[in-house]
Amino acid sequence: MKVVVGSGIIGSWIAYQLAKAGEEVYVIEKSENAGDGISGRNSGVLHSGIYYDPNSLKSKLCLRGYELAISFFQKHQVPFLLCGKVITSGLSNSKEEETEKQIEIEKLLENGKNIGIPDLEIKQNPGNHWKHVEGNSALWVPKTGVVDVPTYLKMLWRACEEEGVQFLKNKKIVIDQGSVFSIDETTQVREEIEADHFINAGGLYSDELIKQAGSEDYEIRPNKGEYFRLKKTLPYETLIYPLPMKTSTALGVHYTFHLAGDAYAGPNSNWAESKEDYKMQTPRSEYFESLRKILNFYKEEDLSEGYVGLRPRLFYKGAAIKDFTILKQSNWIHLLGIESPGLTSAPAIAEEVVGMME
Ligand SMILES: Cc1cc2nc3c(=O)[nH]c(=O)nc-3n(C[C@H](O)[C@H](O)[C@H](O)COP(=O)(O)OP(=O)(O)OC[C@H]3O[C@@H](n4cnc5c(N)ncnc54)[C@H](O)[C@@H]3O)c2cc1C
Structure with a gap:
C-alpha cells in the first residue's frame, strides 16, 4: 500500500x-x-x-x-490554449539597465535553444507586433500555454x-x-x-x-504572490512577461488570462507573515507601476484586488x-x-x- x-x-x-x-x-x-x-x-x-x-x-x-x-x-x-508568451525588455530607467536587459534576452534565447525550445525569436519594437507592449525588444516563446x-x-x-x-x-x-x-x-x-x-x-x-x-x-518560508484583476483583456490572447526578477525565483509581474475570460496582473514577490497569510498587502499604485513597465493598455482604476498564492521557498x-x-x-x-x-x-x-x- x-x-x-x-x-x-x-x-x-x-x-x-x-x-x-x-x-x-x-x-x-x-x-x-x-x-x-x-x-x-x-x-x-x-x-x-x-x-x-x-x-x-x-x-x-x-x-x-x-x-x-x-x-x-x-x-x-x-480546456487549454497554446497561446505563446512575449518576454519584453519593458521600460528602463537608464541606458545601463537597457543594455543589461538586452544581454538577458540574448541569454534566455541561448538557454532556450540549448534545451530545444522551438521557434524562439527576438522581435525588435515588440509594440509593433503586439499592440501596447512596451520595450525595445522582446523574446517570443510560442511554446507556452494556459490551462x-x-x-x-x-x-x-x-x-x-x-x-x-x-x-x-x-x-x-x-x-x-x-x-x-x-x-x-x-x-x-x-x-x-x-x-x-x-x-x-x-x-x-x-x-x-x-x-x-x-x-x-x-x-x-512562504513567499507571497499577489494578483490584481484587470477590468478588460488585451485585444489578443498572449501572455506578456517582463524579464525574470534577479533577486528571486519569481518571474515578475506579468499579464495573464484565465480561459474563463478574466485577465490578471501578477504575481509579485514578498515574504508572507505565515503559511496562512493570504491577505493582499501591496498598494494598487505600486502594483500598477510594475504593470505599466511592460504594457501601456491599462489605467490604475482598471486594477482591483484579485487573489494571493504562496510560494513554498525552500531553505536548507x-x-x-x-x-x-x-x-x-x-x-x-x-x-x-x-x-x-x-x-x-x-x-x-x-x-x-x-x-x-x-
Ligand atoms: C503565485 C504562484 C504562481 C504559480 N504559477 C505557476 C504557473 O503558472 N505554472 C506552473 O507550472 N507553476 C506555477 N506555480 C507553481 C505550482 O502552482 C506549484 O508548484 C504546485 O501547485 C504545487 O502543488 P503541490 O501539490 O505541491 O502543493 P499544494 O497544492 O499546496 O498541495 C499540498 C496539499 O497537501 C496538504 N497537506 C499538507 N500537509 C499535510 C499533512 N501533514 N497531512 C495531510 N495533508 C497535508 C495541503 O492541505 C495541500 O492541499 C505557481 C505557484 C505560485 C505560488
Whole structure:
C-alpha cells in the first residue's frame, strides 16, 4: 500500500501514476476541500522551461511535464490554449539597465535553444507586433500555454478515482517517534497508519513532515504572490512577461488570462507573515507601476484586488535552494520546494517519484 500526503497537483499526479501501475493508493488530505493549497492559486501557465539551468530538475521535469500534461488534457477534455508568451525588455530607467536587459534576452534565447525550445525569436519594437507592449525588444516563446486549473484538478481527481485511488479528507498526517499517524481534523482522533511507502507532497507544509522524520535543517518560508484583476483583456490572447526578477525565483509581474475570460496582473514577490497569510498587502499604485513597465493598455482604476498564492521557498541550513528537492529517506519520499514550474512539471515529477520506488 502507498500513502500520499496531500491532494494538490503533485500528490494527485503521483497517486494517479501509482494506481495506473497497479498499486493500492490512499491520498490523505488535511483540508476539507482538495485544491485549497498552492495548486488552486497560481497563474495556470504551462511553461516552456526557458528560465531554468539545463542541469536542474526544474528544467528536465518542466520539459517532460509539458508534454505529458498536454496528452492528459487532450485525453480528459481539459480546456487549454497554446497561446505563446512575449518576454519584453519593458521600460528602463537608464541606458545601463537597457543594455543589461538586452544581454538577458540574448541569454534566455541561448538557454532556450540549448534545451530545444522551438521557434524562439527576438522581435525588435515588440509594440509593433503586439499592440501596447512596451520595450525595445522582446523574446517570443510560442511554446507556452494556459490551462483551466479548476477543471484540470477536477479531471485529475476523477481519473485517480477511476484508477481506484482512495481520497481521505480532513485528516492530517504526523510522524511521531518513527510511527505515522492520521489525525481527524474535527474529532482529533488519532490512528496509526502502516504502508510500504509514504510520499510527502504537502506543499507549503512538507517541511513539517521531514522535520518530524528527523531532518531538522529544511525550512519552507512562504513567499507571497499577489494578483490584481484587470477590468478588460488585451485585444489578443498572449501572455506578456517582463524579464525574470534577479533577486528571486519569481518571474515578475506579468499579464495573464484565465480561459474563463478574466485577465490578471501578477504575481509579485514578498515574504508572507505565515503559511496562512493570504491577505493582499501591496498598494494598487505600486502594483500598477510594475504593470505599466511592460504594457501601456491599462489605467490604475482598471486594477482591483484579485487573489494571493504562496510560494513554498525552500531553505536548507538557512541557505536558499532554487531547484525542486526530491529526497528518499527509508520508506518516505519527500518533495520540497515545489514552486513554479510545479504545475507544468507535475506529471514528470510523478514519474520521477514512481521511479524512485522501483
Ligand atoms: C503565485 C504562484 C504562481 C504559480 N504559477 C505557476 C504557473 O503558472 N505554472 C506552473 O507550472 N507553476 C506555477 N506555480 C507553481 C505550482 O502552482 C506549484 O508548484 C504546485 O501547485 C504545487 O502543488 P503541490 O501539490 O505541491 O502543493 P499544494 O497544492 O499546496 O498541495 C499540498 C496539499 O497537501 C496538504 N497537506 C499538507 N500537509 C499535510 C499533512 N501533514 N497531512 C495531510 N495533508 C497535508 C495541503 O492541505 C495541500 O492541499 C505557481 C505557484 C505560485 C505560488
